[in-house]
Amino acid sequence: MATFLVLRHLPGVTRDQYAAAQQAAGDAARQVSAGCRAVQYLGGFFIPGAGRAICIFRADSLADVAMVNEQAGVPFTEILEAIELRTDRPP
DSSP states (O other), X not given: OXXXXXXXXXXXXXXXXXXXXXXXXXXXXXXXXXXXXXXXXXXXXXXXXXXEEEEEEEESOHHHHHHHXXXXXXXXXXXXXEOOOOOOOOO
């Protein structure tokens, strides 16, 4: 499975509306995963002052991530495959 970032432009969306969109994305991912595809919604970041959000998914393909977001009815501007790089140094 690969990691995908879903970029969203959500002007005027409130924190509660974003939380509802997150719930819809998670529900759609679980529904799709009950079939032959595996998609996990890992969470995201909401930037209310900019009207933007970034959501993180794990899936086999970009097409599967797009399908989940379309099924959830949550708009997105772009989906990008990403590679996670971490440093394991203590703060």
